[in-house]
Amino acid sequence: MSQQMEFDSKEYLRNFEDLKSIIRHAKIDQKSCTEIAQALYFKEYEDLLSTSVAASDYKLLELNDDLMKEIEAGNILTFKGGLNDKVCLCTRNKTYEIKNAEQSNSLVIVPDLLLAEKTSTSPLKSPVSGEINKSLDKSLENEDEEGSQESNFTIQEILHKPILRVFYNYLEAREIKPNVKKIQEILQLTLYNGPENEHLIEKKHLFTRRQLFETSQCSAAEFDEQLINIRAIKIDGFLRLLDLGYEFRVVTFMTNLINENSWQLNEVDKEITLNAVEGIIPLEIASAIFDYYAVEVSATGKYSYSEEMVCKIIAQNVLQEGLKFHLDEFMETCQGGLPEGMRMNETYLYGIGVIDKDSAMPSISGLFEENLPMNLLDRLKRLFQTKDRWTMPEISPYLKVFTTPKLGISALLAKHTRSLTDGGIRYYVSKH
Amino acid sequence: MPAIIIKNPTPNKLDEYVMLEIQGDLELRSDKMISDGRFIGDLLYNKYGNPILIVGHHILFGKEKKLDNNGFAVIKKVSIADDEDEKKRRFDETIINETVANASISVLDSTINVENRTKPQVEYQVLAVIKKKLVFNQRPRPIISNLPKSN
Known part of the structure; x- marks a missing residue:
């Protein structure tokens, strides 16, 4: 970025005389100031007009640690999504939802503005227990003798800093679970x-x-x-x-x-x-x-x-959606399709079929995750219609799609189901 | 929609900008603007490192803070030219799609078609990151003076 802006000769440039005058009127003890003052300017007249094209070309993007690292390392971030989808922002391995956050405050962005320590020739004093304003008040009150300050003006230099732009909003980035269902x-x-x-x-x-x-x-x-x-x-x-x-x-x-x-x-x-x-x-x-x-x-x-994969594809083929089988017969049929040495295991069936061992005749009915409603409440209703009580491993494959980085399966279950323990096993049942 | 990218042209040596957060709007009297050109105000620091901003007839006292959300990137939209390889690749893919095309157009078809054919003409470049801000979150104090301005 440019160190100093170029000024037209006819434009106003802050000078010592005016600075001294305003400091005197503001009743600031200029001896309490650091050596460098910075005068702020608008870069372009157009920047004042929020409607101008040039102004809207700039955006502020909020960064978390991950995004900050990716950007600093020079990795590319990508805005993407279908024509009719919400926009999201992707790094190489994470997905963020982007929202416009309006601000009532003005966010003034200043390139190469000096922070306090760079403007002082001596080390900064540490604030007295954070009571900044009191110290300022004191300095204000103590300062009445005008004229005497002129002689020992501590501000040595005025740097001229153009601002980039004033923002009233920024893009907020929140990590989300990507919408991979669409694929x-x-x-x-x-x-x-x-x-x-x-x-x-x-x-x-x-x-x-x-x-x-x-x-x-x-x-x-x-x-x-x-x-x-x-x-x-x-x-x-x-x-x-x-x-x-x-x-x-x-x-x-x-x-x-x-x-x-x-x-x-x-x-x-x-x-x-x-x-x-x-x-x-x-x-x-x-x-x-x-x-x-x-x-x-x-x-x-x-x-x-x-x-597991071989068992699943065989089970899925035998167990058509909606069909109900005697559990023993079903296991036998599947076993027949497996190569020698492989064994069908009930845990392979989670997400494909629902096993009911409570009735007189143990049975299994087909329930494929991908065919269930994509609305959580509808899906839960459907699940509890099929079976009254579920263990965590049984129900997890059906709810996995609703989890987010911040909301896991157990949190989902805690929120939308009731749990009970029977014979040392925890079950989840419908809330209603 | 084909992706629009954000890219940092200067890896590992990005500029760092500073943000001033000011309550309300930065208001400037229009006559002042004309007479003073583009000048906004003065930023001073006291010996404790606390910023003081004088804008027009107001004085604001502030504090230096690290941004609580880790920071911001300042990004700027720039136009990009379609490079030749990209053009050719897209053309080839369109051919694959079209040689097998027939009449029926569903919503999905048209969406996909548009998505396949639009190529973004812009990208965003990272100008700088912002990690620190000067917050002026108290009411501005008026500067009261009966003295005529010295210039």
Whole structure:
């Protein structure tokens, strides 16, 4: 920034004579002042007119520690969101909601203004127990003899400082949980259900990765995380989700190879698997699904499938939304679809199905998180209609979407449900 | 909507500005403005480091404070030119989208279309950060004087 503004010769420049005069009239003891006085000026006449374009080009953005660090390090922040969404501000890994905060005070921004210690040749005195005004009052009252000050005027220098602008508002930034649901909703429009069904897809609804990212109200890290959560796959240049039934067929096809090849669960061979499905499943899909479901066993270079993910996709396929099964029969059916050695576990079913062990015949009914209302109260109503009392792990997957950095699952439950303890287990029941 | 970015062109050596927080508005008499040009007022500090602001016929006593919300960034809107690579990339993507396009236009379609085609012409540059402010939160005292102004 410019150190000194340039002045037209015809414009007024603060001088010692006028400064002395005003100090005398203000009855300030000038001996109590530091050596440098700073005179403030408007930079441009246009800045006085709040309607001018130049003025609105400047904004004040509130920063928390995280934003301050990102900005100082030179990292790029991004305003983003869809055409009809609220604007949010993203760092590489966090998302902030932006609001305009009106102020009744004037916020005057002055570039390179000197703070007190830089204007004093001697160290500043420490205030007497913070009672600044008293000391000032005293100095004011004690000062009556005019004329005598002229001789020992302590102010040595007047610096001329143009102000940048006066603000009456600023942009307030509050960290929020990003709206990643939209990613899933958009991709749901074009579920991939095998090459033979591709002609049914509305091509105009397809999104490239970049297009989807730009319209999503979240940071790059949060975007990537969500793509992994929903297992998005790049097919022919566009991001897609697989139809559950299709995904189920792909996964069973792959896991069946375990028995066929008499592999141990941690001896899955990626190359053999991908070769075996060639011609049946397009390679980009097979390889993406393999990467989502399997992790490399570092010692051997072989892979093993995630038991939880395999169990989930099988359970989801058996357990259609709204259907009710005898629990035993359901577990048996699922077990039949699993490769040898994998076991279906009730905890894998949270967020997919609701288990009811209280009735005479234990049962499970399908309830998929993604199909529930996006309004918290409606969703809770729906949940408690399905089942009277829930444990925390059972209900968490259904409420996770409503949590924020400041409001976790337990806070949500505390606010909207009642809890009771029965046989040492804590349950959550409806408030009404 | 394609993102509008905020960028700091001078990493790790940003200027630091100071904020004066003044109750009410900075009012200037219009005749004074004409006669005195762009001059606003004088800022002095006493030996305790407390700021004193004299504006027109008012004197304000204040305090130096760290900003309680950690600070502000002063950002400025600037126009940016469309660079060639970007243009080409967008053009290619439009082709992908259009070769497969057909007649039906839903709300989603048009939104996405607009989103795909609009390229922001602006970005924000960080001029400085603000970490400290001088707060003048007491009523201004009038400067009473019967003396004619010395100039």
